[in-house]
Amino acid sequence: MSKLRVGLLFGGRSGEHEVSIISARAIAQALSLEENANKYAVLPFYIQKDGVWQAGEVAQQVLTSGVPQEPLSTTPNLWQFPPETEEVDLWFPVLHGPNGEDGTIQGLLTLMQVPFVGSGVLGSATGMDKIAMKMAFAQAGLSQVKYKAVTRAEVWSNPCVFPKLCDDIEATLGYPCFVKPANLGSSVGIAKVRSRQELETALDNAATYDRRIIVEAGVVAREVECAVLGNDHPKASVIGEITFNSDFYDYETKYTPGKADLFIPANLPDVVAQQIQEMALQAFAAVDAAGLSRVDFFYVEATGEIFINEINTLPGFTSTSMYPQLWANSGITFVQLVDQLIQLAIERHSPVS
Numbered sequence: 278m279s280k281l282r283v284g285l286l287f288g289g290r291s292g293e294h295e296v297s298i299i300s301a302r303a304i305a306q307a308l309s310l311e312e313n314a315n316k317y318a319v320l321p322f323y324i325q326k327d328g329v330w331q332a333g334e335v336a337q338q339v340l341t342s343g344v345p346q347e348p349l350s351t352t353p354n355l356w357q358f359p360p361e362t363e364e365v366d367l368w369f370p371v372l373h374g375p376n377g378e379d380g381t382i383q384g385l386l387t388l389m390q391v392p393f394v395g396s397g398v399l400g401s402a403t404g405m406d407k408i409a410m411k412m413a414f415a416q417a418g419l420s421q422v423k424y425k426a427v428t429r430a431e432v433w434s435n436p437c438v439f440p441k442l443c444d445d446i447e448a449t450l451g452y453p454c455f456v457k458p459a460n461l462g463s464s465v466g467i468a469k470v471r472s473r474q475e476l477e478t479a480l481d482n483a484a485t486y487d488r489r490i491i492v493e494a495g496v497v498a499r500e501v502e503c504a505v506l507g508n509d510h511p512k513a514s515v516i517g518e519i520t521f522n523s524d525f526y527d528y529e530t531k532y533t534p535g536k537a538d539l540f541i542p543a544n545l546p547d548v549v550a551q552q553i554q555e556m557a558l559q560a561f562a563a564v565d566a567a568g569l570s571r572v573d574f575f576y577v578e579a580t581g582e583i584f585i586n587e588i589n590t591l592p593g594f595t596s597t598s599m600y601p602q603l604w605a606n607s608g609i610t611f612v613q614l615v616d617q618l619i620q621l622a623i624e625r626h627s628p629v630s
């Protein structure tokens with residue numbers, strides 16, 4: 278039986294480029310182990326930081342070394358896809374953040390009419406944009422912290438508008454609050470602010486990343502996460518908890534070994550764990566996710582409140598990442614997990630009989 282040729286897409290024009298390479302390396306390895314080795318042949322496709330696609334040796338070299346390839350200074354030809362593109366039977370996008378997790382690549386792959394792992398255009402776009410995502414969650418009745426949506430135009434407006442915006446944020450959300458570019462991940466561009474001056478700086482900085490910005494009331498809570506796997510009848514994993522000593526779960530804490538600890542399963546009353554699992558499944562449906570997602574929550578132990586924070590439709594996928602570890606603790610190994618994701622992609626893209 279011939280092997281299914283899996284196009285592994287990684288890198289990407291996003292602030293999470295480096296994380297994507299590490300996630301893709303772990304997935305490539307899992308696709309070459311045990312029964313997967315007989316079923317799948319991996320074709321690596323590396324998207325440089327300037328958006329140019331590389332296949333073959335260049336892509337393999339980035340995957341093996343984990344080091345991004347610097348784009349050439351010549352004007353890139355963005356619409357020249359490598360010839361290997363035509364050999365792909367199924368795409369496995371392992372791209373985090375804008376231009377990868379946000380529906381853009383999913384639109385391209387849909388037009389190619391080749392099945393792909395994960396959410397489609399709607400689920401990816403709604404899951405990526407924290408403002409759209411929160412509106413979908415509110416509609417589904419999921420509890421979340423108070424927030425305000427802000428645009429770059431308001432932040433970089435005339436000097437009369439900006440102070441009013443900051444006054445409004447102070448009055449409605451108070452300090453500390455969190456300023457986030459709406460479309461990003463790995464905490465890139467996020468700031469925890471405690472004063473007017475920090476608020477102004479954080480809004481200005483977030484506006485350099487995105488036209489859309491969200492400001493959220495800060496909550497003091499335990500951080501817990503749940504993995505979801507499936508299409509129309511998804512399953513929720515056990516719950517995991519993250520602990521750390523830094524001010525919040527920022528980029529450095531996420532990706533520096535030893536700075537954060539993961540506890541799986543989290544030490545939670547059964548009823549709380551079940552409620553989080555139900556909320557994770559509701560969130561998955563609310564944004565129309567497919568295949569996989571990791572849903573992040575805040576659990577306020579003193580009051581019993583559970584706030585949904587966000588959904589990640591292409592969560593970090595290194596061998597030590599929360600998503601595969603949650604499934605490993607729920608009885609699905611990393612090797613089985615990538616196989617199941619491919620089978621779910623085939624199921625989702627099969628013509629309705």
Ligand SMILES: Nc1ncnc2c1ncn2[C@@H]1O[C@H](COP(=O)(O)OP(=O)(O)OP(=O)(O)O)[C@@H](O)[C@H]1O
Nearest residue numbers: 422455461462463464465493494495496525526589
């Ligand atoms: N409203 C809030 N109250 C308290 N802490 C918060 C709040 N929002 C964010 N944080 C802190 O910032 C971290 C990153 O926030 P968030 O998960 O929204 O960002 P992200 O960039 O999408 O992250 P990910 O890597 O999970 O995709 C959280 O894990 C938490 O530590």
Ligand SMILES: C[C@@H](N)C(=O)O
Nearest residue numbers: 373462463589592593
């Ligand atoms: C990759 C990062 N956005 C995560 O959700 O793990």
Ligand SMILES: [Mg+2]
Nearest residue numbers: 462463587589
């Ligand atoms: Mg996120």
Ligand SMILES: [Mg+2]
Nearest residue numbers: 573586587589
């Ligand atoms: Mg998060």
